[in-house]
Amino acid sequence: MTERLSARAFLALVTDDFTELPHPVRESPPDGPLGWHGYDASRARAAERTGEEESVVCGTGHVQGTRAVLLAFEFGFLGGSLGRATGDRLAAAYAYAREHRLPVVPLVATGGSRMQEGMLALTQLQRVARQSALVREAGLPQIAVLRDPSTGGGWATLGAGADVVLALPGAQVGFAGSRVRPPGADPAAYTAEAQVAAGSADAVVPPGELRAALGGWLRLLTASSHDPAPVPEPLGATRLPDTGWDAVRRARAPGRPRARAYLDAYFTRRAALSGDRCGGTDPEGVLCGFGEHAGRTIAYAAQTGTATRPAGYRTAARLIRLADRLGVPVLTLVDTPGAAGDAEAERQGVGAAIADLFVAVASARTPVTTLVIGEGGSGGALALAAPGNTWATPDSYFSVIAPELAAAILKRPPQEVEATAGQLRLRPQDLAELGVTRTNDQLFPGTGDRRSEERM
Missing domain, CATH: 3.90.226.10 (2-enoyl-CoA Hydratase; Chain A, domain 1)
Incomplete structure (x- = not known):
């Protein structure tokens, strides 16, 4: 399994110029919206341990020359769980991406929604899904990187909902986290490799190759063009078949x-x-x-x-x-x-x-x-x-x-x-x-450019 890095250490793995975005500040009653005893103390300990105030760090940076909005989860902060403040930060980052026409790169490492905030935490998934949909409607790509672990609603929205999904070797990936799976569940089914095999992720990428892979995808997906693709040159026979x-x-x-x-x-x-x-x-x-x-x-x-x-x-x-x-x-x-x-x-x-x-x-x-x-x-x-x-x-x-x-x-x-x-x-x-196909000198020497009179 790949070493579990902090949010900022992982950001340094893919970009050299990360700049954190301003984030909304939400006033919260003692021990959160549910009055969960000890919640404030848990947050304080998480902040002291990680140096972060929330479970996600949002900002911008260039990945091999392409500027993107990066959403890096800090698993050390209450398991990278999504709460209301997490949702505030993510929503603001998505809005910034739309305003500035930037691709979005979620760097996912989360155990799911935050229990201490109950249904108010769970509904952040709807909020994230809406923001992701708005980015999609704006014609901007989203490329997710699955770290260890990527489970629960974070996987089912920020991860699986992306256009391209890359994953670290051996990362735990699945909707069900390790503590809530059915007894006897095969752990091999909850891995990055299994998700690629099942068609839910595109590739497993080692950490040392991630910056190049991510940069390549960003360059490809941010270069739009309205001209048709040129027809490839034929590589085989040049003489037409007799029968x-x-x-x-x-x-x-x-x-x-x-x-x-x-x-x-x-x-x-x-x-x-x-x-x-x-x-x-x-x-x-x-x-x-x-x-x-x-x-x-x-x-x-x-x-x-x-x-x-x-x-x-x-x-x-x-x-x-x-x-x-x-x-x-x-x-x-x-x-x-x-x-x-x-x-x-x-x-x-x-x-x-x-x-x-x-x-x-x-x-x-x-x-x-x-x-x-x-x-x-x-x-x-x-x-x-x-x-x-x-x-x-x-x-x-x-x-x-x-x-x-x-x-x-x-x-x-x-x-x-x-x-x-x-x-x-x-x-x-x-x-x-018959007018079913088109042809030209490149494909059939001596025919010129012949276009079909009617569509198939």
């Missing part, structure tokens, strides 16, 4: 360039988002994140050539909505034989996940650019495609259904699969002629 079956074989070839090759060639650096925030991940099916291309930030969601799981679709929808809110253009790479169709995928809501991705793409105000780099298998591929701005490489195909399945539905023998592929008109040049 429909030739297109299918080429797209399924094991040596054909895949998503990672395209992302490596396109971005000078990138940072990955992980998880659908609903308990799932699909790291082998869809790669999502933000990267830098020609000095601009571009979000990406890229299928990897496998059947896409429900969590993959939900993660892509999460990525597109975040990019849309921040004003960042999106690049999607289509490459899947189709959506996963097994029983577990159905239990995980694959249909609803695909529907949600269709809505995310259709309602995005930020420009979305799509390149089909391999298989375009039915609706499971179309969900990630941008209407009117989809392109296809020479070693790809896009089809209403796989030719083998089409032949089976039509009760044709296996030897007619190749002919069926031709009838489906799934080749890249067929798609362009």
